[in-house]
Amino acid sequence: MFKIVSGFVRYNTTIRMERQHSSVVRTPLDSVKVQRRSKSRSYRQSYRSCLGAASRLGSTPAFTARRLNTSRKAPKLHNITEKVNAEQLALLMKSEWKLSYVTPLYQFRHTQLKSYSRQLSAFIAAEKQQGLAVEVEGSQNSFRVSFSAVQGMAGTDDDAETVLIQIHSKSIFARQDEHQRLIWSGWLTCINGNPDYLRSLPKDFICLPLFGSSGSEVLTSSVQSWFQQNFDCCFGPLEISHTSLQWLVALWTNCHTESNIQHLKMIWSIPVVPPLQITYTVNPQDAWDLWNSVRKSPQEEKETEEEEGRSIDIEEVMQFMQGLKSHFYRHFRLDLSAGSLKQVSTALGSAKYNGRIKISNSKYMITTLTLLTEGALLKMPI
Amino acid sequence: MDDLSRRLLQRLVRRIPAQALKTTLGKWDRLTAAQRQSVDFTQPKWTITETLLAIFEENEWTMKHVTELEMIHIIDNPNQGMWYAFQLMDPEDDAKSVELTQFKEQFKAHLSELVRHVSVKIKKHTDEAVWIRIAWGDSFSRPNHMKPTYVVHHLQTPYVFVTSLTSKQKPLLSQALILSTRHQGIKDANLSGRKLAAIRDLLMKQYQQVFPTKYPGTLTEKNQTVSNPRIEREQAELGENRFQMACEAFGDGMLPQLQSAIYKLETKFRDHTNKTMTEREELPFKCVVKFSSTNLLESLRECAASGIASTPVTPLLSSIPLKGRNYFVITDNGLGPSSQTNQPQN
Numbered sequence: 001m002f003k004i005v006s007g008f009v010r011y012n013t014t015i016r017m018e019r020q021h022s023s024v025v026r027t028p029l030d031s032v033k034v035q036r037r038s039k040s041r042s043y044r045q046s047y048r049s050c051l052g053a054a055s056r057l058g059s060t061p062a063f064t065a066r067r068l069n070t071s072r073k074a075p076k077l078h079n080i081t082e083k084v085n086a087e088q089l090a091l092l093m094k095s096e097w098k099l100s101y102v103t104p105l106y107q108f109r110h111t112q113l114k115s116y117s118r119q120l121s122a123f124i125a126a127e128k129q130q131g132l133a134v135e136v137e138g139s140q141n142s143f144r145v146s147f148s149a150v151q152g153m154a155g156t157d158d159d160a161e162t163v164l165i166q167i168h169s170k171s172i173f174a175r176q177d178e179h180q181r182l183i184w185s186g187w188l189t190c191i192n193g194n195p196d197y198l199r200s201l202p203k204d205f206i207c208l209p210l211f212g213s214s215g216s217e218v219l220t221s222s223v224q225s226w227f228q229q230n231f232d233c234c235f236g237p238l239e240i241s242h243t244s245l246q247w248l249v250a251l252w253t254n255c256h257t258e259s260n261i262q263h264l265k266m267i268w269s270i271p272v273v274p275p276l277q278i279t280y281t282v283n284p285q286d287a288w289d290l291w292n293s294v295r296k297s298p299q300e301e302k303e304t305e306e307e308e309g310r311s312i313d314i315e316e317v318m319q320f321m322q323g324l325k326s327h328f329y330r331h332f333r334l335d336l337s338a339g340s341l342k343q344v345s346t347a348l349g350s351a352k353y354n355g356r357i358k359i360s361n362s363k364y365m366i367t368t369l370t371l372l373t374e375g376a377l378l379k380m381p382i
Numbered sequence: 383m384d385d386l387s388r389r390l391l392q393r394l395v396r397r398i399p400a401q402a403l404k405t406t407l408g409k410w411d412r413l414t415a416a417q418r419q420s421v422d423f424t425q426p427k428w429t430i431t432e433t434l435l436a437i438f439e440e441n442e443w444t445m446k447h448v449t450e451l452e453m454i455h456i457i458d459n460p461n462q463g464m465w466y467a468f469q470l471m472d473p474e475d476d477a478k479s480v481e482l483t484q485f486k487e488q489f490k491a492h493l494s495e496l497v498r499h500v501s502v503k504i505k506k507h508t509d510e511a512v513w514i515r516i517a518w519g520d521s522f523s524r525p526n527h528m529k530p531t532y533v534v535h536h537l538q539t540p541y542v543f544v545t546s547l548t549s550k551q552k553p554l555l556s557q558a559l560i561l562s563t564r565h566q567g568i569k570d571a572n573l574s575g576r577k578l579a580a581i582r583d584l585l586m587k588q589y590q591q592v593f594p595t596k597y598p599g600t601l602t603e604k605n606q607t608v609s610n611p612r613i614e615r616e617q618a619e620l621g622e623n624r625f626q627m628a629c630e631a632f633g634d635g636m637l638p639q640l641q642s643a644i645y646k647l648e649t650k651f652r653d654h655t656n657k658t659m660t661e662r663e664e665l666p667f668k669c670v671v672k673f674s675s676t677n678l679l680e681s682l683r684e685c686a687a688s689g690i691a692s693t694p695v696t697p698l699l700s701s702i703p704l705k706g707r708n709y710f711v712i713t714d715n716g717l718g719p720s721s722q723t724n725q726p727q728n
Contacts, residue, residue, distance in 0.1 A: 270690060276673060276681035283668035290651070290667070293658035326653050327667060331645070331698055331712070334691040 068243055068374055070314040072251075081362055083152030088164060089362050091185060092150075096350070096358040097212030098220070099238040101376040102188060104205040105231035110161055113147035121145040123226045124167070124219070144168045144180060155192030155370055158199065160206045162189040167219060184215030186223060191369040194377060209376040210369065211235060212357070236379065239355045244375050245341045250317040251367055252346045256288040259361060262347035266324075270339035278336070280328060284346075287324075294319040383438050387445040390527050391438065394452055395431045403430070406455045412447065413437065445527060449503055453515050456532060457507055460578040463545045467573040467581050467706075470540040470559065472566035478538060480564055482506055485537060488562035489514070496554045501525040511536050518551055531555070534578065535563070541585050542568070543578060572707040580638035585706040589638050624693045628686035631695035632703055637679040643708040645671045645698065650714055666714070679703060 081089065124143050150162040164187045168180035188208035190198075198207055213220045224235045240248075253264055264287040270276040282290075294316050325336045342353045349359040349368060357372065359365050398406060400423040407413060407421070421433050438447070456462070486504045493500055499519030506512055514533040517525035531551060534543040542559060556568045575581045583589045651659040651667040659667070675681040682699055685691035691699070702708055 270681070270685065272681050272684040272688065272690065274676045274681055276675045276678075276685065279670075279672040279674070281670045281672075286651075286665075286667045286669070289662065289665075290656075290659055293656055323651075323653060323656055323659070326655075327651055327669075328671065330652065331647060331649070331696065332671070332691070333696045334685055334699075338690040 068241075068247070068371075068378065071311050072247075072370070073311050080152060080365060084150060084362075085152075088148070088150050088153075091164070091166075092187070092365070093359055093362060095185065095214035096356050097187075097214050099240070099355040099357060099372065099376075100211040100213070100224070100235045101209055101238045101379045102211045102227070102235050103209075103233045103380055104201055104207040105188075105227070105233050107204050108206040108208075108231050110149055110163070110206075113149060113163070117145045117147045119230070120147075120165070120223065120226050124222050127222050142170055143183075144170060150187070150189075153189065153191070155366060156195065158195045159190045159193055160208050162187055163208060165223065167215070167223075184213070184219040184223075186211065186213035186215070186220070189369060189373070191366055191373045193373055197377065209380060210238070210373050211376075234381075236381070237355055238372075238376055238379055239353055240351050240357065240372070241375065242340050242353070244371060245344050245351060245353065246317055246321050247314075247371055248344050248351050248368070249341075250291065250312060250320050251371070252344070252348045252364070253284075253287050253291045253320070254312065255348060255364055256284055256291075259363060260284060260347060261287070263345075265343075265345045266341060267343040268336050268339045269342050270334075270336075276339075277342075278339070280324070280336075282324070290323050291320050294323060383435075383442075383444060386527060387438075387448050388435060390445070390452070391434060391448045392431050393528070394448065394455070395434060396427055398455055400424070400427075400430070402455070402459070406451060406458065409454050409458075410451055412441075412443075412450075445501075446503075449501075449515060449517075449527065449530075452530075453503060453505055453513060456515075457505070457513055460532075460534075460545075461576055464574055464576060465543050465545050465578045465581055466547070467571035467585055468542040468544060468556075468559075468568050469571045469585075470542065470563055470565040470568050473540070474564040474566065477564040480537060480562075482512065482537065485512065485562050489558055492561045493554065493558040496557060499523065499525050501527070516551075516555070533559075534582075535559070536586075537563075539586070540565070541571070541582070543582060545578075572709040574708065575640050575642075577639045577641075580640055581706075583638045584640065584703060587706070589633055589636075621687075624689060625687045627693040627695060628683045631686060631700040632679045632683040637677060637683065637703075639676070640678045640702070640708060641676070642672055642674040643678060643702050644673075644710070646711045647671060648711070648713050678708075 121143055124145065128143075144167070146166050146168070148164045148166075150164050153162040154160075165185065166182055167184040169183045170180045189210050189212075190208050191210075193207060193209065201207055211224075213223070227233055228235070249264065249266060252261055255261060261284045263284055264282040266280045266282075268278045268280065270278060295310070296313065296316065328334070328336055340353070344351050348361045348364050349357065351357045351368075357368070359368055395403065404421075404423050407418065413421075417437050420437070421430060423430065425433075437443075489504065490502050493502055493516070497518065498521045501517040501519075503515040504512060505515075512535050514535070516531045516533065517527045518529075518531065519525040529546065531547045532545045533555065535541070544555070547555060560566065560568055571585065573581050573585060647669050648666040650665075651662065653660055673682070679702065682691070682695075682702075686693055686695050698710070698712065701710065
């Protein structure tokens with residue numbers, strides 16, 4: 001616990017200490033005294049004492065919000081193709097992204113993106129000179145960083161605008177008009193973030209808790225350390241939990257009538273020696289029929305919800321998984337519950353336990369990112 | 383030495399680790415002692431290649447010699463691709479009397495009748511297996527030695543193992559095999575894997591199997607201080623029982639190294655808690671299940687022994703070692719396509 005003390009210094013150091021540092025991140029500097037009192041308490045207590053009534057838990061004093069929502073809206077067709085720039089959207093769907101969580105950014109301004117582009121370019125150039133990023137590209141290359149806001153990519157008005165970062169490489173011997181190669185891209189987003197939480201943040205903080213990156217690890221860590229130094233935030237790896245993966249199984253299957261999912265593929269790993277991997281691929285129509293059979297009948301739902309689409313309950317998700325598992329068990333007499341779900345994929349996208357996601361259909365991007373935003377907020381050490 | 387043989391030799395040297403190359407050259411037994419000494423295996427690969435190329439040129443060796451070298455290496459290191467098993471069917475009366483020389487002549491003759499340009503090399507290995515290397519061409523192109531097919535056949539057995547065969551070449555090879563081994567047909571044995579020895583052992587049942595026995599438990603009396611010795615003993619008995627059944631299903635000790643098993647399930651969804659699905663008219667619930675591991679049978683044995691898989695082991699899983707296959711199509715009525723297995727009723 002002694003490290004809490006060091007947490008009072010505005011940190012720009014490593015992610016490893018994030019837990020101990022946690023309370024500082026979202027708290028203005030003048031509230032140091034409040035934190036000092038929490039010094040000897042547990043992590044959870046300090047979380048509570050710092051946030052107080054303004055916590056995103058709202059009126060719930062208990063820590064129920066430490067778990068994922070148990071009910072969510074059925075994915076609606078989001079025609080974000082109309083709202084979002086096609087080129088940006090194509091970039092978001094092109095790669096598989098490695099996910100991290102980010103604590104709220106202190107004094108980040110969407111109006112300063114041009115200046116951030118210059119600063120980050122300079123930062124990477126400096127790191128390169130120190131020999132940190134040399135292996136990324138030949139040393140004759142220079143980097144050009146560009147920040148841009150992705151307009152229209154948000155769930156509600158409380159969500160901060162998504163920020164896209166691209167790093168192009170260019171040989172310094174190349175002519176002006178020569179093509180620049182995209183070598184790294186990343187984004188920070190918040191889709192349907194918990195409004196109570198977002199509103200509880202002090203004015204100077206912008207919350208973009210979900211960070212996705214694609215490209216060399218060296219550049220990823222350069223970008224992360226630049227953010228840490230400038231916006232007093234911290235990054236940490238974000239796994240896609242067993243429960244989130246099960247949610248995706250259901251959410252994606254639920255889309256089948258509107259957009260063919262082609263297949264529902266799940267990979268389980270069973271903890272025996274040597275490790276056993278089970279790939280279970282279900283015909284899309286049969287998966288949907290099973291899903292439909294476990295959905296609660298519409299009469300049980302409130303009428304008001306009908307217009308917005310029926311919400312999906314965690315019980316339905318679990319029943320669906322149970323159905324899949326029992327069909328498996330009937331044949332192989334092997335209990336999939338003994339293992340863990342590691343990967344889910346359909347034509348709409350793929351998600352892996354190690355925090356890699358690919359979204360292949362823009363219509364359901366919002367649904368998927370909502371779930372991941374929620375996961376990132378929960379993983380944040382504050 | 384033509385350009386093609388030179389390229390094949392270069393690739394061969396590049397792919398074989400220096401020490402293995404030394405062994406292979408030793409077994410090949412064509413180099414003189416002086417030539418063998420002139421190759422320095424501590425040198426970089428391109429230097430070794432240069433030396434060997436010079437020796438080949440000097441002796442006026444050709445493609446035939448390079449392929450010999452390749453065969454020796456593949457026979458010693460067969461686990462470099464997927465091996466597929468086939469089974470010869472309906473032997474003729476004289477099938478049992480087919481011996482090596484006759485087989486060699488017949489096979490070459492039949493295959494060259496079917497394909498205009500084909501290069502076949504046959505070698506008998508010490509373990510009674512006949513190794514065949516086929517470089518395929520067609521009416522217009524010369525045999526492609528860069529992509530050879532390898533076939534392993536144990537004479538007087540119905541089993542054939544093949545690697546790197548395209549679907550176009552398959553009927554040609556099948557035809558030549560049927561005729562030269564004096565059989566009437568050949569079928570897919572639904573078994574494939576990266577380790578040739580493993581799939582051979584599975585098909586020929588050359589591994590340690592355990593036969594069901596009711597044997598008295600060899601339990602030693604537990605310390606009396608245990609809270610409830612009866613429960614302890616019962617659990618130990620259950621554990622031992624599971625282990626025995628796991629071994630009966632999959633075998634004891636080291637098991638043949640199989641990497642995967644695939645089941646295509648087209649069976650009805652039956653679950654008493656889900657009426658809607660159970661009552662779906664005649665519609666099967668279609669899915670494909672693939673089990674994979676570095677040693678599948680050992681993984682499955684541990685699943686059964688640890689209780690993750692219930693015992694007795696389901697016939698679907700125990701069919702892998704029992705029937706020597708790892709691809710199954712499962713239907714309810716058992717009258718599906720070529721490779722179905724009856725669904726056990728429960």
